Amino acid sequence: MARLPLDAQLGALQTVLSRNTTLLRILERTAALDLPQWYLTAGCLFQTVWNVVTGRPPTHGIKDYDVFYFDDTDLSWEAEDAAIRTGRAAFADLPADVEIRNEARVHLWYEQKFGVACPPHDSVESAIDSFASTTCCLGVRLEADGRWRVYAPHGLADVFNLVIRPNPVLAPRAVYETKAERWRQEWPELRVLEWPG
Template identity: 30%
Template sequence: MSPEEGEWERAERIIEWIRTDAWRLDVLRQARALRLPDWWLAAGFVRNLVWDRLHGYSPSTPLNDIDLVYFDTSHASECIDRAHEDELRRVAPLPWSVKNQARMHGRHGHRPYASIEEALSVWVECETAVAVTLGDDDRIRLKALFGTASLLSGQVTHNPRHGDSEVFRHRVIAKGWQRRWPRLEIRGF
């Protein structure tokens, strides 16, 4: 990462990596077909691609799940999310994980989230709170709540807004990120 490179340039680099990844572009199109409100593919969908690129890995590391997040206060039921997963799996048998962020505050004991941004802002790692969406014009947009600098520097940082550093420690160990991407720098232990 160049020191003079700004946030816009870093975001555009990630968008270009996604644009040239035929599999990820296809997955974005499948997610878009659901027409969910304020939907995004998040977490490992973007993060792992960046880490793979930083490590020179090709092909990309397989994903444990594909996190499709959206925000809809009028239909905040886990049953609806399961129905969306089933619909997606009929089209593509992939490890879809669909979660309406309008209901996820209960899992963490937070007050209800007002937006997708507020929900993402409390995810455990700063580098996981990154997401992309695909417009009807096929334009990819990136949302990185904490910017892209630490992600593109290969850092894994505890998000202080999440609060529980033990959850961070457990995730880092359980996910084995440093075994797969040994040059990652874990921050916040």
């Protein structure tokens, strides 16, 4: 996979992710919600790849499906909660926990949850850039014409090669190590790289 040309990697990603029919339904239904700058992101994507690569069922070990959007015109909890409730209704019949979050609001609660300050994001992409592992920095959405838009600032090689690489731009070391250990319990084939000294 790592030696495929980039366009072939994108095709392989779509083929592999399409094995997870729940993920496909969430992509389609999220597109209909018309959330600004949205992406389906995080574990549901790279864990689907790990499952297919290792011969597991496509949804094995996936805790939830994260939908990020960006709306800095209204930073109130009420506006985000309205999007969450709309999504809850849209996904109610699916066998999945879908979490919708406005990334324009992350700086308002991040420090209380993780112990470090988070500068305000200026897009969903900047939020994805700050994940604890570069392997996790992946987002997919359906465009109006049905094409897949893929955001993968660190490429796809680590995702397909089962490598967990730290991304020390925001999340603390403990967050990275906790996530990596949980993932290794589900996917013991993973190669977890150490946090830089």
